[in-house]
Amino acid sequence: MSDHLATQDDVDAFRAEVRAWLAEHVPAEPLPAWTSREGFDLHRAWERTLFDGGWAAVDWPREYGGRDAGLRRSIAFAEEYYRAGAPERINMGGLYLLGPVLMQHGTPEQCARWIPDVLSCRTIWCQGFSEPGSGSDLASLSTRADLDGDHFVVNGQKIWTSMGAFADWIFALVRTDREAGRARKHDGITFLCIDLRSPGVEVRPLAMVDGTEGFAEVYFTDVRVPVTQVVGEVGQGWRVAMSTLGFERGAVFGDHAKFSADVDALASVVEHRGLADDTQALDELGRVLVETEVYRANVYRLAALAEAGGNLDSTASINKVFWTQMQHDIFDTGLRLMQEDAAVVGDPAALGDAPPGTRRAWADWHHRYWYARAAMIFGGTNEIQRNIISERVLGLPLEPRPS
Amino acid sequence: MTATSIIPPGAADEDRRELVRLTTDLLGRHSGTEHLRERLDAGQAHDPRLWARLAEAGLVSALVPEEHGGAGLDPSYVSGVLHELGRHATPEPFLETAVVAVTLLAGSTDTAYAGPWLERITAGEVLVAVRLGGLTPHVVHAADADLLLDVADDGTVRAHDASDLEVQELAALDALRPLALVRPGTDGVLLAVPPAVVERARLLAVAGAACLLAGATRALLDQTVDYVTVRHQFGRPVGSFQAVKHAAADMAVMSEMTTSAALGALDAVEVSTPEDARRRAWAAKAYAGDAAARANVSALQLHGGIGFTWEYHLHLWLKRVMSLAASYGTTSALRRELARELVDRQRERRG
Numbered sequence: 001m002s003d004h005l006a007t008q009d010d011v012d013a014f015r016a017e018v019r020a021w022l023a024e025h026v027p028a029e030p031l032p033a034w035t036s037r038e039g040f041d042l043h044r045a046w047e048r049t050l051f052d053g054g055w056a057a058v059d060w061p062r063e064y065g066g067r068d069a070g071l072r073r074s075i076a077f078a079e080e081y082y083r084a085g086a087p088e089r090i091n092m093g094g095l096y097l098l099g100p101v102l103m104q105h106g107t108p109e110q111c112a113r114w115i116p117d118v119l120s121c122r123t124i125w126c127q128g129f130s131e132p133g134s135g136s137d138l139a140s141l142s143t144r145a146d147l148d149g150d151h152f153v154v155n156g157q158k159i160w161t162s163m164g165a166f167a168d169w170i171f172a173l174v175r176t177d178r179e180a181g182r183a184r185k186h187d188g189i190t191f192l193c194i195d196l197r198s199p200g201v202e203v204r205p206l207a208m209v210d211g212t213e214g215f216a217e218v219y220f221t222d223v224r225v226p227v228t229q230v231v232g233e234v235g236q237g238w239r240v241a242m243s244t245l246g247f248e249r250g251a252v253f254g255d256h257a258k259f260s261a262d263v264d265a266l267a268s269v270v271e272h273r274g275l276a277d278d279t280q281a282l283d284e285l286g287r288v289l290v291e292t293e294v295y296r297a298n299v300y301r302l303a304a305l306a307e308a309g310g311n312l313d314s315t316a317s318i319n320k321v322f323w324t325q326m327q328h329d330i331f332d333t334g335l336r337l338m339q340e341d342a343a344v345v346g347d348p349a350a351l352g353d354a355p356p357g358t359r360r361a362w363a364d365w366h367h368r369y370w371y372a373r374a375a376m377i378f379g380g381t382n383e384i385q386r387n388i389i390s391e392r393v394l395g396l397p398l399e400p401r402p403s
Numbered sequence: 404m405t406a407t408s409i410i411p412p413g414a415a416d417e418d419r420r421e422l423v424r425l426t427t428d429l430l431g432r433h434s435g436t437e438h439l440r441e442r443l444d445a446g447q448a449h450d451p452r453l454w455a456r457l458a459e460a461g462l463v464s465a466l467v468p469e470e471h472g473g474a475g476l477d478p479s480y481v482s483g484v485l486h487e488l489g490r491h492a493t494p495e496p497f498l499e500t501a502v503v504a505v506t507l508l509a510g511s512t513d514t515a516y517a518g519p520w521l522e523r524i525t526a527g528e529v530l531v532a533v534r535l536g537g538l539t540p541h542v543v544h545a546a547d548a549d550l551l552l553d554v555a556d557d558g559t560v561r562a563h564d565a566s567d568l569e570v571q572e573l574a575a576l577d578a579l580r581p582l583a584l585v586r587p588g589t590d591g592v593l594l595a596v597p598p599a600v601v602e603r604a605r606l607l608a609v610a611g612a613a614c615l616l617a618g619a620t621r622a623l624l625d626q627t628v629d630y631v632t633v634r635h636q637f638g639r640p641v642g643s644f645q646a647v648k649h650a651a652a653d654m655a656v657m658s659e660m661t662t663s664a665a666l667g668a669l670d671a672v673e674v675s676t677p678e679d680a681r682r683r684a685w686a687a688k689a690y691a692g693d694a695a696a697r698a699n700v701s702a703l704q705l706h707g708g709i710g711f712t713w714e715y716h717l718h719l720w721l722k723r724v725m726s727l728a729a730s731y732g733t734t735s736a737l738r739r740e741l742a743r744e745l746v747d748r749q750r751e752r753r754g
Contacts, residue, residue, distance in 0.1 A: 267745040276746050279739065286689070286738025289745055293686030294660050297667030301415075308415040314408040321656050355753055389655050390648035393408050394628050397643040 008072065015076040021053055022084040030360050031087050033367060035212035040166050043090045047121035056119045057095055059253070064103065064111065065119045071253055071303040078254020082261045085357065093163065094118035094125035097244050098171055098193075105191075105232040105240050114169075114193070128158040128172030128194075128218060129241065135160075136384050138173070139185040139238065143220065145174035145192060147227070152176065152192065154200075154223040162378070164216025165205035170194050171244075172218075177235050191237035191244075193229040200224075210345075210370050248379040249320035250312060253303055256296040259323075262330050263289050265361035269337050272354040284333050291326040298322070314393045317385040324375040324382060331369035338362075409621075409659060412483035412666055422465075423483035429460055430491040436716045439492060439579060443719075448494035448579045449530065449547040458527025463501045468509050471521035478502065478607055482614050482669035486662065489618025490625075492723045494579035496530055496544035498611040503604050504531035507552050507560060510600030516562070516592060520550060534585065535608055538731050545570045545583035552594070553587065558601045563591035576729075577722035599677070606672050610684040612731035613665035616691035619724045620661050623695075623702040624654045626717060630706055641705075650701045657694035664690050682741060689737035692728035699724050 031046065032039035050056050059074040060066025069077065089095065099118050102111050117123035134141040143156025154174055161170070170193075175181055177188030196203060200223035205213040232240040266285055275281035298319065302312055335342040341350035345366045348359035376382050390396045413419035433453055442448050457463050465481055467473020481502060488497050505524060508517040508531075523529045532548035533539070536556035545551065551563045569586040628651060631642030641647050668687035671680040699721050703710045710717045728734065 264745070264749060267742070267749045270742070271746050271750060276743075282739045282742040282746075283735055285745065286735075286740075286742035289741050290686045290689045290738055293683060294664040294690045297683065297687065298660055298663035300667055300670075301663040304415040305410060310410065310414060314410065315659070318656050318659050321652070322660055383649070386649040386652035387645070389652035390642075394624075394651055394655055395408075396628065396632065396648050396651060397640045399643050399645060399648075400639065 011072050011076050014069070014073045015080060018055070018077050018080040019084070021055065022080060022086060025049055025053065026084050026086045030085070030363075033212070033364055034088065034090050034166070035214050035367075040090070043087055044121055044124075046087045047089070047091060051120045056121070057099065060099065060119070061103070064099070064115050071307055075254040075299065075303060079257040081254075082257035085261070085360075090163070090166075091118060091121050091124050093127050093167070093171075094121075094123065097127060097247050098125045100247050101171075101191075101240060101244050102231065104243055109228070110193075110231065123169055124163065124167045126161050126163050126167035126170050126216075126218075127244070128161060128170040130160045131157060132159050136381055138241070139189065141173055141175060141189065143172065143174045144178070145176050145190060145225070147176070148224075150227050151224045152190075152227060152230075154192070154194065154220040154225055156220050158218040158220075160206075160378070161203075161216045161218050162214060164203055164218055165213050167203075168196055170196055170218060171231070173237055173241055176237075180235060186238040188235050189237040189241070190234050191231045191240040192225055193231060194220075194223065194225050198223050198225065208370065208374075210367055212367065214371075245380055246313065246316050249385070250302075250316040253299055255323075256292060256299045259292045259295060259326065259330060262334075262361065263292050265358050266330065266334055266337065268354055268358035269334060269351065269362070272351050272358065273337060273339070275337065281337060284336065288326070288330045288333050291329060295323060295326055317380075317388040318393070320379060321382050321385050321389070324372070327372040327375055331365065331372045334362075334365050335369060338365075409655065412486045412617075412662060419480060419483055422462075422480060423487060425460060426462060426484045426487040429456060429462075430487055430493055434491045434493045436719075439494065439716070439719055442494050442579060446578075448581050449496070449544060450494075453493070454495055454530070455527050457495065457497065457501075458525070463497070463527055464505075464525035466502060466505045466509070467521050467525050471509070471518060472525035473505075473521070477673045478506070479666075479670045479673050481611075482666040485611050485614035485669075486618040486621070486666070489615035489620075489723075489727075490622045492579065492619060492622065492719050496532065496547070498608065498615060499533045499543055500524060500529075500531045502611050503533045503535075503608045504550075504552050506604040506607055507533075507554070507594070507596055507600065510596055510603070511560075512595045512597070516594065523549075532585070533604075533608070535605055535731070538605065538608065540584075541573060541582040541730070542570075542585045543730070544581055545585050546572055546581060551585060551587070553585075553591070554601060554604065558596075558598050560594040560596045560601065561587070561591040562594050563587045563589070567591060575726065577719075577726035579719065580723060580726045582726075602677060602681075603672060606677075606680055606684045607669070609688045609731050609737075610665065610668035610672060612727055613661070613668055613684070613687035613691040616688075616695050616724060616727050617658070617661040617665040619720055619727065620654075620658045620691070620695045620698045622720050623698045623717075623724065624651070624658045626720070627651060627654065627702045627705050630709075634707075647705055650705060654698045654701050657698055661687075661691045661694045682744075685732065685737045685741050688732050689734045689741070692732075692734040692737075695724035695728055696734075 031042045034040045034043045058067045058069040058077045062068045131141050145152035145154045174192050176190040180188030200221040202219040204217045206215050208214045270281050346363045351359050413423040464473035465476045469475040508521050511517040529549040530547050531550045532542050532545045534542050534553045549565050553561045567588045571584045573582045575582045634641050664687035668684040671683045709715050
């Protein structure tokens, strides 16, 4: 296998175009974190700018407003995006999860109805999978949807809903057939899209460990949802959910560049903390630098396999365990390099005369540290991933299940 | 045998897939555990018959230019071959002779000297050992070699015939990867090799060692999966216990990531800038050494008592990964070098 990512003229030309556009449009001052209302609105405006430039989802097919850029150009776009220090993308649920899921499982009407607003960020989507009693054992979920004419009536509760407080719509897993579920719990589940402004929906923001409102609880009381908002077949939602989780766990082609930018900031921290000749600090920096390079190589390899028509199903869980641990290592290393100042949240003064980029990175380091901790839990905990790897990739015997 | 759904090396490309298939088939027949035991009992790692087969199959000369009888392929073609050699713990100096030495000789402007050696390599008649300054103070397979290419840290390359070498064999941790200290008796032949070629040979040595480690780590994983599947305790396979499964899953993550990094590093030598290729080779080897060390711990732990016996084969791979991890750049040395360069680069970027 070979990756010709760096040599192809058309990729280079595309890269140059991206770079020029970003240089002109990326805000000079970093936006406030999206976890505040003001920060969120500014991020949304940025998404609109990206959309107007035609850059919202370069990998998407043209018919959905993308550029059909292919994997190599998409990777180049992401590399340039993070290198330019452009704002965090806020509509991940829509762009990376719902959009691809609709293209795979949705009807043409559903695609036409929802996808354009995902692209322009007019609609922010969140994911309604976890429930108070159903985390790792997702299929035990009990939010119910009962058919009443051409509507489902939804009752129940979702929790740990990322961006729930800011979202407009939710794609949720609901139980539509309790009989089927009793025989086999993965049956009788339906993937349903719900407008969060519907009567009977209540969103209660949850403060996270750092005090920001990054996630929420969503309560449904007799919420009426048209049956036309079911994605896939009624009762077959588990399949749709699994392909959603596949997107969440697998390689987001190009996100390695984000981690490399973080490691660059760490190198600057090493210098400005006076650790440039400290063997142990260099060892720690070297460790995360190596991990990001390994991750980049994995992204390139998976992209080459995908381009050759290979099936990447067996790689998603391996990828998730690695990138979430790497991300944790990066932010944890940052805290250790900051020594005593790690106990002070994001004070740029702790970095003295470090360049603005480094001070900026440090300003929300703790927030991103907590996000890194969350990533080892969301999308299926890393323990669940290890079960999947051992049973479905390595073929080890199933653990005896309680009958 | 294991029935994993891990994607094999070379999978994205038909030519490379074919080369991997050829290697796997050859090594499966002639470099299995029986072969390793035979070499161990003989006290002689290198086997001329196996080397002849590797040469006949065209693997030894894959990178030799066509005018000297080889296939003239670019190095990315042999990443999967090296992975398979590592997976079989094949006790031959393939990386040294067929990759590093071929690169130095083929890139040398002294064609009158290098040409005949390349032809003899293609014919499978000779083995070449390499010493790469600080990267390899110990020379692998030195006692078997017909020629030593001695690359100083300043890039000077000297060639020494076996007759010019005093070889002091060391008590190698891995008896099937023999190591020696070598003292040339004369200045040998000063070989004209452009600096870019020397750098490329260094990158290939480091990235190639990462490929060998990736294969050996995969072998540790496969043997462990096989063992915990057949070994029963408490009335069920030990591989059905979650503590065991999670350790195996972590080995799979490390094995896969090592493979991606190692194969990618060899690709990069051909397609990337020298700086980027170097960063990727150093990172691949640094990660491979660390991942193999952790896989080594888990593999022996999950095998229990049987893994400690001389009769059981696991130790051949345990020692192979330890020996490879200590050669061609240790993890901590490579990490620190990369870190120091990144700090400098960040400083320069700001001017």
